Amino acid sequence: xxxxxxxxxxxxxxxxxxxxxxxxxxxxxxxxxxxxxxxxxxxxxxxxxxxxxxxxxxxxxxxxxxxxxxxxxxxxxxxxxxxxxxxxxxxxxxxxxxxxxxxxxxxxxxxxxxxxxxxxxxxxxxxxxxxxxx
Numbered sequence: 001x002x003x004x005x006x007x008x009x010x011x012x013x014x015x016x017x018x019x020x021x022x023x024x025x026x027x028x029x030x031x032x033x034x035x036x037x038x039x040x041x042x043x044x045x046x047x048x049x050x051x052x053x054x055x056x057x058x059x060x061x062x063x064x065x066x067x068x069x070x071x072x073x074x075x076x077x078x079x080x081x082x083x084x085x086x087x088x089x090x091x092x093x094x095x096x097x098x099x100x101x102x103x104x105x106x107x108x109x110x111x112x113x114x115x116x117x118x119x120x121x122x123x124x125x126x127x128x129x130x131x132x133x134x
Contacts, residue, residue: 017131
C-alpha cells in the first residue's frame with residue numbers, strides 16, 4: 001500500500017476553498033494536473049465523475065464521503081488498483097489547514113509507489129493555490 005499526507009495552513013477562507021472543491025469545473029484552477037472534471041449529479045456521496053488529466057488520461061471516480069465545508073473523499077478503481085483521495089479542511093485561530101491524502105492499494109508495491117509519487121508530486125502546489133488563490 002502507498003500512503004501520502006500533506007497539510008498546509010494559511011489565512012484562506014474556508015467557504016471560498018469549499019466553493020472551489022464543490023464546483024468541480026474549477027478543479028483545474030487549483031490543480032494544474034487536471035484539464036477538466038465532470039460530475040453525473042450533485043457534489044455528494046455516491047455521485048460519479050470523470051477527470052480528464054492534463055496529459056490526456058481519464059480517471060473515473062466516485063465521491064465516497066462529503067461533509068460540507070469539512071471534507072470530501074473520492075475513490076477511483078483502475079484494474080486492481082484502488083486510489084483514494086482525501087481532502088480535509090480545519091479552521092482554528094491559526095487560519096485554515098488543508099490536508100490532502102492519497103492511498104493506493106491492490107497492486108504491486110513498486111507500481112503503487114511509482115504511481116503514488118507521480119500523483120502526489122503536485123499536491124504541495126495545490127494546497128498553496130487553494131490557500132492563496134483568493
